[in-house]
Amino acid sequence: MGRIPCCEKENVKRGQWTPEEDNKLSSYIAQHGTRNWRLIPKNAGLQRCGKSCRLRWTNYLRPDLKHGQFSDIEEQTIVKLHSVVGNRWSLIAAQLPGRTDNDVKNHWNTKLKKKLSGMGIDPVTHKPFSHLMAEIATTLAPPQVAHLAEAALGCFKDEMLHLLTKKRVDFQLQQANIPPGTSTGTYIHGKENERDGTVENIKLGLSRAIQQPDLIPPYKPWSSADSAGTSNCFPQSTSGFQYAPLTFGNEGDGSSWSQSICTGSTCTAGEQQGQLHEILEENEEGLSEGGKEIRNGTSIFSSDSVLWDLPCDDLMNPIV
DNA sequence: AAGGTCTGCAACCGCTCAAGC
DNA sequence: GGCTTGAGCGGTTGCAGACCT
Numbered sequence: 001m002g003r004i005p006c007c008e009k010e011n012v013k014r015g016q017w018t019p020e021e022d023n024k025l026s027s028y029i030a031q032h033g034t035r036n037w038r039l040i041p042k043n044a045g046l047q048r049c050g051k052s053c054r055l056r057w058t059n060y061l062r063p064d065l066k067h068g069q070f071s072d073i074e075e076q077t078i079v080k081l082h083s084v085v086g087n088r089w090s091l092i093a094a095q096l097p098g099r100t101d102n103d104v105k106n107h108w109n110t111k112l113k114k115k116l117s118g119m120g121i122d123p124v125t126h127k128p129f130s131h132l133m134a135e136i137a138t139t140l141a142p143p144q145v146a147h148l149a150e151a152a153l154g155c156f157k158d159e160m161l162h163l164l165t166k167k168r169v170d171f172q173l174q175q176a177n178i179p180p181g182t183s184t185g186t187y188i189h190g191k192e193n194e195r196d197g198t199v200e201n202i203k204l205g206l207s208r209a210i211q212q213p214d215l216i217p218p219y220k221p222w223s224s225a226d227s228a229g230t231s232n233c234f235p236q237s238t239s240g241f242q243y244a245p246l247t248f249g250n251e252g253d254g255s256s257w258s259q260s261i262c263t264g265s266t267c268t269a270g271e272q273q274g275q276l277h278e279i280l281e282e283n284e285e286g287l288s289e290g291g292k293e294i295r296n297g298t299s300i301f302s303s304d305s306v307l308w309d310l311p312c313d314d315l316m317n318p319i320v
Numbered sequence: 321a322a323g324g325t326c327t328g329c330a331a332c333c334g335c336t337c338a339a340g341c
Numbered sequence: 342g343g344c345t346t347g348a349g350c351g352g353t354t355g356c357a358g359a360c361c362t
């Protein structure tokens with residue numbers, strides 16, 4: 001037994017909105033407001049589903065919407081909030097004035113996920129891939145560990161190749177005895193023969209990381225102690241395979257990206273994050289009883305809490 | 321220049337939840 | 342308490358333009 005459709009499927013136009021339709025909807029809402037979306041298309045003279053009208057209005061036509069590129073600050077905010085609340089786009093969008101959940105979701109899926117992957121960070125857990133590998137490795141018996149690098153390569157192949165073929169990489173320069181760090185700005189472009197070598201280097205690096213987890217330094221990717229954006233949270237391989245210092249945005253300028261993105265349970269502000277997770281989990285319990293409170297973004301953060309280095313005072317919609 | 325592939329965004333779909341009856 | 346309806350959410354799809362070969 002499914003729900004009845006929100007509108008007649010016949011006689012309802014779908015697809016891109018025309019400027020004429022936009023005008024009709026905007027002028028109708030300007031006069032009558034947004035009460036009863038089911039009646040709006042009929043009264044506004046539109047052959048559209050009410051739901052479609054609502055989406056068009058909320059995602060595009062609303063006068064308070066901001067169109068165009070996301071700023072560095074906005075991107076930071078998205079990443080930080082995503083690492084706490086996950087794919088709760090409406091909650092994240094509530095902190096970004098003029099941005100919709102759809103905007104945030106699209107930006108995450110098209111840009112930010114790739115940026116994080118390119119930095120060697122798993123966009124789901126917000127931990128470095130190498131860190132995840134080491135965590136998994138410590139839970140496996142030795143015979144299983146032997147196969148982990150191969151499996152990991154399968155899982156993260158795309159991210160690794162993206163990282164190694166499009167972003168700067170030091171290991172080739174190191175093989176040529178050029179000290180790391182002097183290679184800033186050098187990019188290695190993907191060519192098949194280079195990729196083959198890259199894959200082998202990935203395997204080797206992962207294997208070593210897994211077999212010698214103690215080689216992995218305590219993960220403090222963007223701690224204030226080395227906020228110059230040159231921290232290296234990846235395994236120090238003895239094979240010559242080494243990740244370049246990771247920065248993006250304004251390369252190496254100590255931009256907000258390189259300074260303050262804090263990910264995973266081992267971040268320097270992990271305690272605060274843990275508190276936030278606890279608060280979130282408590283509220284998750286309440287969600288089953290309390291309905292949409294969380295979805296509406298009203299109760300996750302305490303007013304005094306700091307979202308890592310993002311003070312709650314900076315949140316556009318402080319969540320009490 | 322042409323065809324293929326990739327990317328980013330707008331729109332749609334199906335689901336859940338709350339309110340009203 | 343159960344059903345219907347409206348609204349909101351996150352995931353997915355489709356398409357146009359950009360880019361690549």
